[in-house]
Amino acid sequence: MRQAHLSGRIKGLRPGQQRQLERLSQRRHPENGVADQLTLERLGELATELDQPLHLVLDGRGLCRLLWVGPFSGSDPLLSHLPEAPRRQAGGWRLISSCSQNQTSSPDQRDALLALDLAPQIWLRFSIRVAPDGQRPASLFQPDRTNAAGWTELEQGDLRHLCSHDLATQDISSNKSLPDPEQGERVLLLTLSNRDQQCSDRDLSELEGLVRSAGATPVAVIRQRPGPANPQTVWGKGKLQAAALDVRRCRASLVITDRELTPVQARNLERLLDCPVMDRSELILDIFAQRAGSAAGRLQVELAQLRYRLPRLLGRGRSLSRQGGGIGTRGPGETQLEKDRRAIARRIERLLRDQRHLQQHRSRLRDQRRGLPRVALVGYTNAGKSSLLNALCGRRQQDRVLAEDKLFATLDPTTRRLELPNPGTAPHTVLLTDTVGFIRDLPEPLVEAFSATLEETLDADILLLVVNLADPDWSSQLSTVHRLLDQLGSSAFRLIVGNQIDRCPLPEIEAIRQKEPGSLFLSATQGDGLHGLRDWLRVQLFDAGAESGPPTRGHQPEWPS
DSSP states (O other), X not given: OOOOEEEESOTTOOHHHHHHHHHHHTOOOOSSSSOOHHHHHHHHHHHHHHTSOEEEEEOTTSOEEEEEESSOOOHHHHHHTSOOOTTTTTTOOEEEEEEOGGGSSSOOHHHHHHHHHHOOSEEEEEESSOOTTSOOEEEEEEEOTTSTTSEEEEEEEXXXXXXXOOTTTSOOOTTTTSOOSOSSOEEEEEEEOOSXXXXXXXXXXXXXXXXXXXXXXXXXXXXXXXXXXXXXXXXXXXXXXXXXXXXXXXXXXXXXXXXOOOHHHHHXXXXXXXXXXXXXXXXXXXXXXHHOOSHHHHHHHHHHHHHHHGGGOOOOGGGGSOOOOSSTTOSOOOOHHHHHHHHHHHHHHHXXXXXXXXXXXXXXXXHHTTTSOEEEEEEBTTSSHHHHHHHHHOSSGGGOOOOOSSTTOOOSOEEEEEEEOOTTSOOEEEEEEEOOOBOTTOOHHHHHHTHHHHHHHXXXXXXXXXXXXXXXXXXHHHHHHHHHHHHHTOOSEEEEEEEOTTSSOHHHHHHHHHHSTTOEEOOTTTOTTHHHHHHHHHHHHHOXXXXXXXXXXXXXXXXXX
């Protein structure tokens, strides 16, 4: 039964060379020692003959599990050939590498990074050539997440001496400082800082909030100041090398950037980091896919995802092989990549038809409600719109909507009836709609796909712009909401509603009074100010002395007594 796997650059090897490599992979090494010296001597001779570095991966019992020919091409091919059974991984891995004489104490940076993914107890590097004094130089390394290179050199000397080390008595603690990889999705954030440090910190905080809303955990941040343009990778080579090392140090499984990437930039970053890369737009789409609960929401999310991914399709391996074409099977045919693009285009066309049907359905629903005034809650994500809807209309449990301290906790628009008190007569009824939250740099495919949902905002008589005054960045968020509404062509009257006055300092209230005169202030969770908002809506929509129809933006409404 074969216990080792031969992989790497094995194409083109002569049968005799391949048989020699297979025999060497079947040799057993000391269980408590580093490696068998005679096997490594022969391995060095073969590496000289092949003019390729050779790597051995040994398990805790001294059995060779992988013999890799050539430099490491990536961590995934390396790890895919190793057994996953815990019994065969007992004792940890030992990595043995042959190299040129001048590289024993300074491993290649890419090999050093990819070797960290293996997380071995030790890494023995020995020279393929014997020194004039008859010794073979070698170096013994141990993973160290605090070191700039990711490794610490334990000892340097002759191969015979290092192979005889007893691992049972030597203090080898390679992975004690590494985090547990079984803690869910771990994310490294890659950002470009602005010249305004305060603005950069707020953008980073928002990106971390998006990551946590998606269910992942940010574990490290790599920042770079604006400098010379790098159109191929955006970030410089030095920062990407530091990011690749931090990915291994922190056991990150994903890298997320703070800006949208082109398909070429995303592929280049994945190649250099040897880790999946996701940009901010794709992260937002992923959150929307998790939050979509209704059929209409899932339809719009799928449409946005397909529009985003269509130019980012990349065929790999056999998927780029030519299909049969022409008479019989002659002709170049078409690639699988072209077939995938055509299939996605057909799916997008089908979803666009369904979206038009959805728009017609929502239009009919709005026509049925023409007799009732409509008010929409809009604002930045996590500003408290759902909490305000629950406070105004959620007396019954079945009328309440999900309200969590997460970005984009609510995706599908929800409409409830709001009863406004009218002294002496029956209360007035208003339709109050909770809409999806806005965010800066909202992906264009998402805006286009959610046009059916955003029509609820455009068709409202009054827009209540909910602002979270407890957020230090409320001013920038309010400007973002105004800008997005202007881009959508909204002409409805907008009233600024300052939320969470119980958690914000008094200077913030004075600041928004100066910026937006006529604003209302309340606390959706505590109930403060709700009575004043109801009175304002009643006077604005039903008072006979008020102007006919809602005023345009910029008009200051009359305050109720």
